[in-house]
Amino acid sequence: xxxxxxxxxxxxxxxxxxxxxxxxxxxxxxxxxxxxxxxxxxxxxxxxxxxxxxxxxxxxxxxxxxxxxxxxxxxxxxxxxxxxxxxxxxxxxxxxxxxxxxxxxxxxxxxxxxxxxxxxxxxxxxxxxxxxxxxxxxxxxxxxxxxxxxxxxxxxxxxxxxxxxxxxxxxxxxxxxxxxxxxxxxxxxxxxxxx
Numbered sequence: 001x002x003x004x005x006x007x008x009x010x011x012x013x014x015x016x017x018x019x020x021x022x023x024x025x026x027x028x029x030x031x032x033x034x035x036x037x038x039x040x041x042x043x044x045x046x047x048x049x050x051x052x053x054x055x056x057x058x059x060x061x062x063x064x065x066x067x068x069x070x071x072x073x074x075x076x077x078x079x080x081x082x083x084x085x086x087x088x089x090x091x092x093x094x095x096x097x098x099x100x101x102x103x104x105x106x107x108x109x110x111x112x113x114x115x116x117x118x119x120x121x122x123x124x125x126x127x128x129x130x131x132x133x134x135x136x137x138x139x140x141x142x143x144x145x146x147x148x149x150x151x152x153x154x155x156x157x158x159x160x161x162x163x164x165x166x167x168x169x170x171x172x173x174x175x176x177x178x179x180x181x182x183x184x185x186x187x188x189x190x191x192x193x194x195x
Contacts, residue, residue, distance in 0.1 A: 028105045028138050028139075028140060029105075029135060029138055031105040031106075032103050032104070032105040032108060032138055033108075033191075034108070035105065035106075035107060035108025036103075036108035036167075036189065037108075038108060039107075039108045039109075039165055039166055039167050039168075040166070040167040040168035041108065041167035041187050041188075041189055042167070042187065042188045042189065043188075043189050043191065044059075044188065044189065044190050044191065045191050045193070046190055046191065046192045046193065047192075047193050049078070049192070052078060052132065052190050052192055053078055053081055053082065055190055056078060056079070056082060056097075056130065056190060057081075057082045057083075059130055059188050060082060060084050063095070063128070065084065065094075065095050065128075066084065066085060067084065067085040067086065067087060067094055068084055068085075068086060068087070068094055068095045068096070068097050068130070069086070069087045069088075069089070069090050069091045069094040069095065069096045069097070069126070070086050070087075070088065070096070070097040070098065071088055071089065071090055071098070071118070072097075072098060072099055072116070074099075075097055075098070075099060075132055076088070078132070079097070090117075090118060090120060090125070091126075092120070092124055092125050092126055093126060094126055095126055095128035095129070095130060096125055096126050096128065096129050096130070097130045097132070098112070098116045098117075098129065098130075098131060098132070099116055099131070099132050099133065100112050100116060100131050100133050100137065101113050101115070101116070101137070101145065101148075101149055101158075101161075102137050102138070102139050102144075102145035102148060102149075103133055103137050103138045103139070103189075103191075104139055104140075104141065104142055104144075104145055104163065104165075105138060105139065105140050105141075106140060106141045106142065107142075107165050108165060109142075109163045109164060109165030110131055110133070110163060110164050110165075110187070110189070111142075111145045111149075111161065111162070111163045112160075112161070112162055112163070112164070113149065113158035113159070113160055113161045113162075114158040114159045114160040114161075115158050117160055117162070118160075119160065120160075121160070121162070122162045122164060122183045122185070123183055125185075127169050127184075127185055127186050128185070128186050128187075129164070129185045129186070129187040129188070130187075130188045130190065131187060131188070131189050131190065132190045132192065133189060133190070133191055133192070134191070134192045134193075134194040135191065135192070135193050135194055135195050136194050136195055142163070146161070149161065162183065163183070164183045164184070164185050164187065165183075166183065166184040166185075167184065167185060167186065167187045168184060169184045169185065169186050
């Protein structure tokens with residue numbers, strides 16, 4: 001084994017093959033959900049906007065949140081019928097309700113950009129996220145998600161592209177390259193069926 005493989009702890013070929021064969025015959029949405037839940041994410045599937053609002057309300061009640069931060073005007077419409085105060089400017093101490101760029105099936109992660117995060121780094125924001133996403137945002141790989149961003153925003157590609165793939169805020173980061181800069185969040189995903 002080469003020095004760099006040892007240094008960067010590259011997964012063994014056998015582990016990668018076993019992992020891919022386990023999910024080989026599943027549709028992309030099921031692969032994403034299984035890996036997302038394995039990463040300790042909380043997942044709520046919604047078939048109507050009314051269901052999204054009901055689940056959002058239950059999340060807020062369950063956590064006894066009085067105020068949440070939301071800077072997306074479309075998402076603010078979903079909050080109108082819910083008894084919660086909203087801060088339209090990102091407040092790093094408040095739970096954050098936001099959308100995302102893509103849901104990545106290969107590792108169960110969620111990709112964000114400056115369109116959602118503005119100038120903030122994920123690690124600087126609240127440890128509580130509620131993410132609204134649609135099934136049309138599902139992609140197989142990180143590469144597909146970056147290609148999707150490039151084609152969607154032609155010539156005006158957003159900055160601050162970051163992903164979260166660990167949804168256990170108490171987890172110990174084992175990757176030495178991420179030491180002290182964890183993107184772990186207590187995250188709820190409201191996945192809306194739009195296909």
